[in-house]
Amino acid sequence: MKKSDGQAPKAQRAELLxxxxxxxxxSLEGVPSLDDKAASGFSLDSLKQLFPxxxxxxxxxLAAMFLAQHYLAPAVFFALLLGMSVNxxxxxxxxxxxxxxxxKQVLRLGIAISGAQLTFQEIAALGFxxxxxxxxxxxxxxxxxxxxxxxxxxxxxxxxxxxxxVAICGASAALAISTVLPASQTRERHTIFVxxxxxxxxxxxxxxxxxxxxxxxxxxxxxxxxxxxSIHDVAQVLGAGYAISAEAGEVATVSKLLxxxxxxxxxxxxAFWVGARKLGAARSVPKLPGFLVAFIIVxxxxxxxLIAPFIAAFLADAARFFLVLAxxxxxxxxxxxxxxxxxxxxxxxITAQSALMVGLMLxxxxxxxxx
Numbered sequence: 346m347k348k349s350d351g352q353a354p355k356a357q358r359a360e361l362l363x364x365x366x367x368x369x370x371x372s373l374e375g376v377p378s379l380d381d382k383a384a385s386g387f388s389l390d391s392l393k394q395l396f397p398x399x400x401x402x403x404x405x406x407l408a409a410m411f412l413a414q415h416y417l418a419p420a421v422f423f424a425l426l427l428g429m430s431v432n433x434x435x436x437x438x439x440x441x442x443x444x445x446x447x448x449k450q451v452l453r454l455g456i457a458i459s460g461a462q463l464t465f466q467e468i469a470a471l472g473f474x475x476x477x478x479x480x481x482x483x484x485x486x487x488x489x490x491x492x493x494x495x496x497x498x499x500x501x502x503x504x505x506x507x508x509x510x511v512a513i514c515g516a517s518a519a520l521a522i523s524t525v526l527p528a529s530q531t532r533e534r535h536t537i538f539v540x541x542x543x544x545x546x547x548x549x550x551x552x553x554x555x556x557x558x559x560x561x562x563x564x565x566x567x568x569x570x571x572x573x574x575s576i577h578d579v580a581q582v583l584g585a586g587y588a589i590s591a592e593a594g595e596v597a598t599v600s601k602l603l604x605x606x607x608x609x610x611x612x613x614x615x616a617f618w619v620g621a622r623k624l625g626a627a628r629s630v631p632k633l634p635g636f637l638v639a640f641i642i643v644x645x646x647x648x649x650x651l652i653a654p655f656i657a658a659f660l661a662d663a664a665r666f667f668l669v670l671a672x673x674x675x676x677x678x679x680x681x682x683x684x685x686x687x688x689x690x691x692x693x694x695i696t697a698q699s700a701l702m703v704g705l706m707l708x709x710x711x712x713x714x715x716x
Contacts, residue, residue: 398443398674399451401434405673406666417552419580420665421516421672422544425537428676435678447674448533449524453636455667456521456608460643461652461660463602471599475715479574479600482705483607486512486698493697497690502526505615506539507691511698514605515543515577517668520675521608525616525634537679538687540672542695543577551581554703555589561707566716569593573600575703580665596716609641 409423416423434440468476490508494501505526510519523536554576558568569586572593576582579601586597616634643660646652652660709715 395443395446398434398440398445399447400443401431401440401677402428402444402447402670402674405431405677406670409669409673410666418548419516419544419578420669421540421578422548424669424673425541425544425676425679428673429679429681429684431677432680440677444674444677448671448678451667451674452520452671453524453634455664455671456517457636457639458643458660458667459517459605459664460640461647461657461664463606463644464648465644466648467599468603468606471603472715474713475570475600476603478709478713478715479603480607482574482702482709483512483604483611485705486702487611489698489701490694493694497694499690499694500531500535502529502532503535503539503691504694506535507542507695507698509611509615510539510543511577511695511702512604513608513611514579514601515547516540516672517579517605518608518611519543520668520671521612521636522615524636525612525619527619533675534679534683534687535691537675538684538691539695540675541684542692546695546699547576547578547581550576550699550703551585555585558589563710564716565590565593566596567710567714569596569598570600570716571703571706571710573597573602574604574706575699576601577699579605606644609637613637 405427406420406424409427410420412418412423413420435444471479487508490504490506490511491501492504494504494507506519506522509522510516512518519536519539523532526532554572555568558571563571568589569592572585572589573582573596576585576597582597582601583594587594612634616637643652647657
């Protein structure tokens with residue numbers, strides 16, 4: 346009897362060691378852990394599973410936008426800091442799925458509708474020489490990312506991300522490029538690092554570049570071209586341009602929107618390049634990302650006047666909010682320690698590219714005097 350009594354508790358001990366029944370302890374109160382099958386399709390159950398992570402990113406994004414209105418820094422910067430401060434939520438089964446969807450799908454939606462802030466007519470109004478010059482500068486800066494990454498012995502992935510962010514439109518470009526790069530263990534960490542760097546440098550440029558333009562004796566139109574052609578993020582371009590004059594703000598805005606328009610061909614080329622490297626039986630032709638197709642369609646509709654101005658303004662605001670939302674989600678999934686491990690070389694890379702870009706724009710303005 347004693348022997349049988351000693352053997353009987355084995356099943357009980359196994360049951361106690363089975364912590365599957367305690368999964369609810371690793372979730373938000375009252376919300377069950379994720380069921381992969383339930384979340385695989387669009388349904389009420391999948392939305393319930395995604396809700397904790399998505400609402401977490403939304404609260405962080407709203408807090409970041411509130412702080413951005415009261416302090417001289419972009420909302421994406423605050424979204425990153427706030428997100429990384431609650432990094433533990435990125436490891437929880439309850440919040441991780443919603444954060445993943447926000448960082449990927451919501452981001453792609455934001456990029457698609459961001460085309461509502463752009464028309465082909467605005468780009469053409471700049472003039473042929475300015476358009477060609479900005480395209481060349483963007484091409485040089487983007488290529489320099491890959492070249493400098495090799496010089497600094499950094500991963501090519503980081504060079505591509507840095508080149509796109511500096512050359513095109515800061516955080517938006519870094520996130521868009523990240524979505525078409527091959528999956529890797531470092532991709533999200535490199536993306537966040539690039540966003541942090543360009544956000545900081547954009548804030549510095551917003552203050553320093555207008556002072557530099559005035560000290561160099563540039564006209565308002567020339568100053569606007571310099572700001573729109575060299576500052577990374579759209580918000581900082583607007584802040585710097587309109588701080589000088591209405592004319593400088595308008596020229597800066599259109600110049601910057603031309604760089605934003607180049608997001609489509611650059612990300613398309615990267616997507617084809619990545620796809621070409623993976624040619625095989627299952628994928629014989631590289632695919633163009635759907636969000637890029639949607640982006641150019643929205644630009645075309647807006648250029649044709651088929652999108653009412655108030656709807657275009659709403660879509661542009663929604664696109665900016667979705668961007669902050671995606672950055673907040675990525676921030677939660679990133680730790681301060683992970684960014685520290687990247688080192689100083691990538692910061693030098695992005696700073697060198699930024700200095701090269703403003704130098705090229707100044708050279709073009711001084712030599713050719715296009716405006």
